[in-house]
Amino acid sequence: MALVYFPFRSKAYGHCWRAFSSLCSPSPFVGTGIGNGEECIRSQIDIIVSRIREGSSDDEVFKSLVHDEACNAIPMSQNLVDVLLHRFKDDWKSALGLFRWAESRLGYEHAPEAYDMMVDILGKLKQVDKMRALMEEMRQGNLVRLSTIAKAMRRLAGAGEWEDAVRVFDDLGNFELEKNTESMNLLLDTLCKERKVEQARAIFLELKSHISPNTHTFNIFIHGWCKANRVDEAEWTIQEMKGHGCRPCVISYSTIIQSYCRQSNFRKVYELLDDMQAQGCAPNVVTYTTIMCSLTKVEQFEEALQIAERMRSVGCKPDTLFYNALIHTLGRAGQLREAVRVFEVEMPKTGVPPNTSTYNSMIAMFCHHSQEQKALNLLREIENSTFCKPDIQTYYPVLKSCFKTGKIDSLSNFLDDMVNKHHLSLDVSAYTLLIHGLCRANKCEWGYNLFEEMVGKAITPRYKTCALLLDEIKQKNMHDSAERIEVFMKQMKTSE
Numbered sequence: 001m002a003l004v005y006f007p008f009r010s011k012a013y014g015h016c017w018r019a020f021s022s023l024c025s026p027s028p029f030v031g032t033g034i035g036n037g038e039e040c041i042r043s044q045i046d047i048i049v050s051r052i053r054e055g056s057s058d059d060e061v062f063k064s065l066v067h068d069e070a071c072n073a074i075p076m077s078q079n080l081v082d083v084l085l086h087r088f089k090d091d092w093k094s095a096l097g098l099f100r101w102a103e104s105r106l107g108y109e110h111a112p113e114a115y116d117m118m119v120d121i122l123g124k125l126k127q128v129d130k131m132r133a134l135m136e137e138m139r140q141g142n143l144v145r146l147s148t149i150a151k152a153m154r155r156l157a158g159a160g161e162w163e164d165a166v167r168v169f170d171d172l173g174n175f176e177l178e179k180n181t182e183s184m185n186l187l188l189d190t191l192c193k194e195r196k197v198e199q200a201r202a203i204f205l206e207l208k209s210h211i212s213p214n215t216h217t218f219n220i221f222i223h224g225w226c227k228a229n230r231v232d233e234a235e236w237t238i239q240e241m242k243g244h245g246c247r248p249c250v251i252s253y254s255t256i257i258q259s260y261c262r263q264s265n266f267r268k269v270y271e272l273l274d275d276m277q278a279q280g281c282a283p284n285v286v287t288y289t290t291i292m293c294s295l296t297k298v299e300q301f302e303e304a305l306q307i308a309e310r311m312r313s314v315g316c317k318p319d320t321l322f323y324n325a326l327i328h329t330l331g332r333a334g335q336l337r338e339a340v341r342v343f344e345v346e347m348p349k350t351g352v353p354p355n356t357s358t359y360n361s362m363i364a365m366f367c368h369h370s371q372e373q374k375a376l377n378l379l380r381e382i383e384n385s386t387f388c389k390p391d392i393q394t395y396y397p398v399l400k401s402c403f404k405t406g407k408i409d410s411l412s413n414f415l416d417d418m419v420n421k422h423h424l425s426l427d428v429s430a431y432t433l434l435i436h437g438l439c440r441a442n443k444c445e446w447g448y449n450l451f452e453e454m455v456g457k458a459i460t461p462r463y464k465t466c467a468l469l470l471d472e473i474k475q476k477n478m479h480d481s482a483e484r485i486e487v488f489m490k491q492m493k494t495s496e
Contacts (some may be wrong), residue, residue: 041079041080041083044074045080045083048074049084051065051068051071052064052094052097052098056094056097057097058093058095058097058100059097060097061093061097061098061101062097064097065098065101066101076102076105076108078111078113078114081099081102081110081114082113082117084098085099085114085117085118085121088121089121092121092122092127095121096121096122099114099118112143115134115138115143115148116147118134119131119134119135119152119155120151123152123156123159124158128159128161131152139175142176144175144176146182146183149172149177150190152165153165153168153169153187154190156168157190157191157194162196162199165187165190165191166187166203169183169184169186169187179207181211181214181217184204184207184213185217185220187203188200188203188204188224189220191224192220192223192227193227195224195227195228197225197228197230200220200224204217213244213246214246215241215247215249215252218241218244218248218252219252219255221234221237222238222256223255225237226256229259231256238252248279250281250283250284253272253276253283253287254284254286254287254290257273257287257290260272261290261293261294262294266291266300266303269294282314282316283316284316285311285316285321285322286321288316289322289325291304291307292304292305292308292326293329295307295329296325296328296329299332301329301332302333304329305326308326308329318350318352320355320357320358321357323342323343323346323347323352323358324361326342327343327361327365328361328365330342331361331362331364331365336371340362343362353387354388356382356388356391356393356394359378359379359381359388359390359394360393360394362375362378363379363394363398366378367397367398367401368397370404372401372405375401379398382394383417389422390418392424392429392430395418395424396429396433399411399414399434400433400437402414406441408438408443411434427459428459428461431451431453431459431465432461432465434447434450435447435451435461435468435469436465438450439468439469439472444469444473444475444476444478445476447469448473448481448485451465451466451485452484460492463489463492470482473485
């Protein structure tokens with residue numbers, strides 16, 4: 001295989017637009033480790049964000065910040081940059097403008113992590129040329145790390161440029177990085193995750209004579225073959241591993257088991273479970289949870305619960321994800337009392353804490369069985385929890401219950417909590433649920449307002465949603481609104 005030099009090219013800054021929503025904008029502090037006590041940093045970020053105009057290019061963002069006296073009085077820190085880049089992770093122009101402004105500040109230098117984050121943002125949003133240009137800057141400053149290479153290869157492959165991902169690997173020497181098992185595995189993993197497993201296989205055959213594979217190498221291929229729905233190749237890889245002196249591990253077997261679960265081929269699943277035990281490779285909690293979830297999906301609840309008992313009987317320690325799956329299975333099987341016992345008694349007894357998904361499963365179960373008050377009690381509990389917080393999924397069953405019980409007026413309170421208290425952004429599924437429910441509840445005016453909000457936030461409504469809303473709007477003789485929806489639907493048809 002001939003691997004060639006990968007040229008980085010720089011192009012002028014482009015132009016795009018960005019839509020903010022003052023109502024549903026997520027908090028910049030979510031997942032960043034900034035607590036309520038850091039009001040000073042929060043205020044600084046609010047100042048910076050307020051200077052960024054909607055629709056600004058990255059160069060305009062840079063200029064507006066660099067000439068702003070209040071922004072330039074703010075002390076620059078890596079923590080501040082991390083929060084800002086996280087805030088604008090889906091808006092590359094604002095992110096890049098902020099990045100350039102920060103590096104222009106006297107006495108401040110970006111940490112490698114900030115460069116990596118910027119590379120990832122540009123790559124994720126398909127700004128490949130700008131990503132390449134930034135990596136060339138990093139190369140000149142000796143800032144490129146293997147983590148940078150991993151992000152670049154993943155984003156290039158995701159953009160359909162897998163050959164360029166290979167060239168990045170070939171160019172490792174120019175970044176003063178080594179071609180070894182770790183870097184080879186990164187390339188193979190990138191290709192396999194983009195369903196280029198045959199290309200990854202060809203590259204591996206070229207490289208294996210001078211780069212030794214390890215167990216992770218073969219697990220990458222097992223995952224790749226399974227993702228391509230070629231499970232026979234994955235099973236053959238188990239034998240190939242042994243031929244290279246690498247012992248298959250629980251990940252090797254569990255990946256294949258997961259693939260057979262997707263096919264509902266439980267005969268093969270049980271065969272592999274027995275094979276694992278014969279090889280002295282005990283299934284772990286992930287293995288059992290995968291099987292239990294798959295059995296539940298095809299409504300084989302009794303067998304799913306037997307898997308849970310099998311896991312307990314061999315002394316495999318449960319975790320939060322296992323309990324989430326078990327509660328879901330019990331709820332689907334109509335065993336509410338047992339689900340509550342697991343949540344309130346067994347989990348605390350085993351020292352396994354619930355997470356947001358645990359609460360979501362319990363709330364959904366209660367709502368499904370028309371026990372709305374119990375669902376609301378758990379909702380208030382998670383809202384006041386110190387170790388987990390509600391997400392958008394937490395509220396779906398509660399919102400559905402409002403429509404089911406006719407308590408439409410309660411929607412406003414829940415939406416206010418979601419957006420303003422917990423800083424959750426409504427996604428297309430949430431808007432769809434609300435608009436459909438409001439139309440059926442003869443509240444299409446409110447539904448139309450949500451439609452306008454969606455469009456303003458660049459969230460494309462589903463065609464079915466537009467059609468339903470249009471019918472309701474016409475019945476209310478809201479001619480201007482109907483015309484607006486019709487124009488939007490024509491644009492959707494044209495862009496298909």
